[in-house]
Amino acid sequence: MLQKTKGVALNYIRYRETSIIARVYTEDFGLQSYLVNGVRSAKNKNNKIALFQPLTLLDMVVYYKEDRDLHRLSEVKTSYPFQSLPFEVAKTSMGLFVTEMLTKTLKEETGSPVLFRFLVESVLFLEEAQAHYENFHLAFLLKLTSFLGFSPEGAREFENQLREHSYPFLPDSETELALNGLIRYPYGTPAPLSRTARNELLDAVVAYYRIHVDSLGEIKSLPVLREVLS
Structure with a gap:
């Protein structure tokens, strides 16, 4: 049909x-x-x-x-021809990373208009952004957790779950403030992070997913993304 x-x-x-x-x-x-x-x-x-x-x-x-x-x-x-996402290395690397994470975490075979709208709005932000998108991949994964059923309420809950599973994540006050912003605020909201702090938070977010998604496996695009953003 x-x-x-x-x-x-x-x-x-x-x-x-x-x-x-x-x-x-x-x-x-x-x-x-x-x-x-x-x-x-x-x-x-x-x-x-x-x-x-x-x-x-x-x-x-x-x-x-x-x-x-x-x-x-x-x-x-x-429905929306891209002008930047396939051609800018940082955006392309983020796109490959988030799609790999989506293929490993999305299982449902029934429609979810709310989730679909979130995906479209996320893609359009990345395509159209000219600044303040360096943390997009982090914000995307943290916001996606609310659709997957394991969203942290804030930085403290995120940190506590990692510690309970023996992951050594001890952010400073600025990283914790940025983490709260990435969880709670819209894309593009400034969340200052050094390159080192951004990579450490990226590893922590992937570790958080591993706690909740048994079949996550190797993330092949992760080293490339880390190299591009370093």
Whole structure:
């Protein structure tokens, strides 16, 4: 049955010689996998594979059947062409990191309009920001916890949970103040952190996720992100 929905592209894997399987978080159906044929063929002139780069915002017409794990697309186009996210190294690295974390933590296969709206608003902030986005990846993960069911009320609860699991996180007063801001305030709110403090907090946030997500595994984009932002 054909259905219209919106989506946020997460990633894709190659399938056979010319196709891909794309993972997309959709507004109406949650996390879905789509078989997209022919996009890696030399005869493909429209570069359709670019639509499935991390965080691309999509308008889609899909063939949806509730009992299937793999679906097909009838139509797909971007709803918001990017001008900065794929071309600025810091933004691209953040995008790869947050999409990897999303693929490891989002499990639901039913739509959540509130979560979808959060994802879209987050992507649009990163795309449009010209300043004060150096902490985006931290704020995104901390805010995402409220949708995953393990949101800390503030810095103290965050720190206490880490200590209970023997993670040595002892922030100074400025880092604790910044952490509270990242949890509670909108994107772009200044939260001054040194490069060292930002990397330490990044490791602490990933450790916090490991406490709550058993299958998190290795985060392959993490070393690249740390290097780019150092």
